[in-house]
Amino acid sequence: MTDYLEPLLVSLKTVAVTTVLTFFLGIAAARWMARYSGKFKSLIDGLFILPMVLPPTVVGYGLLLVFGVNGPIGKVLLALGEKIVFSWEATVIAATVMAFPIMYMTAKGAFEQVEPNIEAAARTLGAGEWRVFWTVTLPMAKAGVIAATVLAFARSLGEFGATLMLAGNIAGKTQTIPIAIYFAIQAGDMDKAMVLCIIVLAISFVSLAAIAYWKGMAAKMKPVKVS
Amino acid sequence: MLKIEAKKTLPGFNLDVRLTADSGILAILGPSGSGKTMTLQSVAGLMKPDEGYVEVNGRVLFDSENKINLPxxxxxxxxxxxxxxxxxxxxxxxxxxxxLKDRPKEEIKAKIKQLLKTMNIDGLEGRYPRQLSAGQQQRVAIARALAPDPDVLLLDEPFSALDPLLKERLELELLDLQKVFGGSILFVTHDLNEGYKLGSMVAVYHSGAIIQHDKKENVFAHPANRNVAKMTGMRNLIEGVIAGINGENVTVTIPSWATSLRVVSQRAGDYYLNQEIILGIRPEYIHIKEKQGENVLPAQTIHKMEGIASINYRFHINSDASEKRYMEAVISKSGVNPLPKDSDCYLYLHPELLVIMAE
Incomplete structure (x- = not known):
């Protein structure tokens, strides 16, 4: 039983923290870039999307360079008594880096769709930037932001390559479901792999159903157009 | 009282305007891309001019020299x-x-109820914008803008998306609103009629600059130059030379028609003999006559387009001069019998309806 429960718990914990992290980081970056028009726009945009176009193992290698005991951040953390590589936190870092681009891109698209004049109208009515964002931009981009969060959730649930390189395969600590599936198959344990696959299917199905239900509720709450 | 000065350099466009407005409506008139909306934006603070000054009722909103830029x-x-x-x-x-966010609840309620009533949108408070007609949306937009008791109201082409009947009704409502509001109202339009009907003052824009800023009667009756004339619908413009001034009567020779015309101008004293000027007349002010006489030109209809209440003609002026010259006229159907195309006629240019411009 722990064979299944341990990867499930590690995955759920990682995905939960990653989704929340990605949500805020992605939205902040998307909001900033949606209205930014400086000369480094393409460069910054490219950097944010980079983890999506690179092979996950390349991203994993990069993360090892940064967070390894000789890396710039790894050294600092080591001095503070924290070792990132092969820790549970490493699964979060890897999954966040891999899920960030899709959150960022989708949310940015949604923010760009918000008509600038509507935000300007809120400002002329006395609303500061923070209020404009929470009461106008975000509600108007709601559908896109929900979609972005779902995609980020799915991406972090499926994260494999970068996680394996940075966090390794420690049962009960860094072994997420995708990694457990891979090593089960390596060991010839097809039954274990199948059960884990079914668990992933179930999680995906339940989340999709929850979102569909939520969207349906939202649509019902909106008043119908009168002619 | 509103004072605006704004200079802004953008790639391919220069804004350099200076405006004042008292309470009442100032119509900002001009073609698209002439800087009308940018002017409103610099008053509202949605655009920062490179240099400038904005003051509303004695309150300085922007002053580039003293580094004042209210958010x-x-x-x-x-x-x-x-x-x-x-x-x-x-x-x-x-x-x-x-x-109205920071006000007491009771005050907010009372204020909204009063605005719903003023703007004739009582009973719509539960609807969403997509459930409203264009006219209702505009009323809500004005109510929303008026709610925090602004010192000045800016309207950017408020009537451009409306059908003619509705437009006329909302125009009347805006005139009524002016009495309730009391502050300056600036409104941007590219529609001459709208500008004339609603504005008490008019500012005419042309590629980023104001080419005339005056009472509407003056702008339309005495355009400062040919650009204002064109913009205000004075479509017939011709070069002439002052040949005589006698009190208010000015004689102008038109070389390209080999003729001269008498013009009655209250500003006759501003001109001098042999000065080269532009003579203009609105198409609506041209009359068709049966025979020759003073200020009458022989002409031929070359184009004709019939509207509901009037006919638009394009005439070729018959003269000995080699240059081909055309005139446009809008003749009401209630008067003369319509002229067929290619028929000969005489055009009468009333001396008091001809306008002299220095450039």
Whole structure:
């Protein structure tokens, strides 16, 4: 039983923290870039999307360079008594880096769709930037932001390559479901792999159903157009 | 009282304007891309001029010299955007309430109720913007802009998306609103009639500059130059030379028609003999006559387009001069029998309806 429960718990914990992290980081970056028009726009945009176009193992290698005991951040953390590589936190870092681009891109698209004049109208009515964002931009981009969060959730649930390189395969600590599936198959344990696959299917199905239900509720709450 | 000075250099466009407005409506008239909206934006603080000065009722909103630049939120400027920019996810009540956030609840309620009544949108407070007609949306947009008691109201092409009947009704409502509001109202339009009907003052824009800023009667009767004349619908313009001045009577020779015309001008004293000038007359002011006489030109109809109540003609002026010259006229159908195409006729240019411009 722990064979299944341990990867499930590690995955759920990682995905939960990653989704929340990605949500805020992605939205902040998307909001900033949606209205930014400086000369480094393409460069910054490219950097944010980079983890999506690179092979996950390349991203994993990069993360090892940064967070390894000789890396710039790894050294600092080591001095503070924290070792990132092969820790549970490493699964979060890897999954966040891999899920960030899709959150960022989708949310940015949604923010760009918000008509600038509507935000300007809120400002002329006395609303500061923070209020404009929470009461106008975000509600108007709601559908896109929900979609972005779902995609980020799915991406972090499926994260494999970068996680394996940075966090390794420690049962009960860094072994997420995708990694457990891979090593089960390596060991010839097809039954274990199948059960884990079914668990992933179930999680995906339940989340999709929850979102569909939520969207349906939202649509019902909106008043119908009168002619 | 509103004072605006704004200079802004953009790639391919230069804005350099200076405006004043008292309470009442100032119409900003000009073609698209002439800087009308940018002017409103610099008053509201949505655009920062490179150099300039904005003052409303003695309160300085922007002063580039003294590095004053109040944020949009603190300017107390009501802005009605071109397509109204209502909050689509909020109902009418919440749209209007948006700018009233920090007031006591009872006051907010009373204020919104009063605005719903003033703007004739009682009973719509629960609807969402997409459930409203264009006219209702505009009323909500104005109510929302007025809610925080702004010092000045700016309207960016408020009537451009409306059908003619509705447009006329809302124009009348805007005139009524002026009495209630009391502050300056600036409104941008490219429609001459609209500018004339609503504005007490008119500022005519042309590629980023104001080419005339005066009472509307003056702008339309005495355009400062040929650009203002064109913009205000004085489509017939011809070069002439002053040949004589006698009191208010001015004789102008028109070389390209080999003729001269008598013009009655209150500003006759501003001109001198042999001065080269532009003579203009509105198409609506041209009359068709049966025979020759003073200020009558022989002509031939070359184009004809019939409207509901009037006919637009394009005439070729028959003269000995080699240059081909055309005139346009809009003749009401209630008067003369319509002329067929290619028929000969005489055009009468009334001396008091001809306008002399120095350039």
């Amino acid at each position: 949009v939120q603190k300017r107390k400027v009501g802005f009605v955007f071109q397509h109204y920019a209502l909050f689509p996810h909020l109902n009418v009540w919440d749209n209007i309430a948006y700018g």
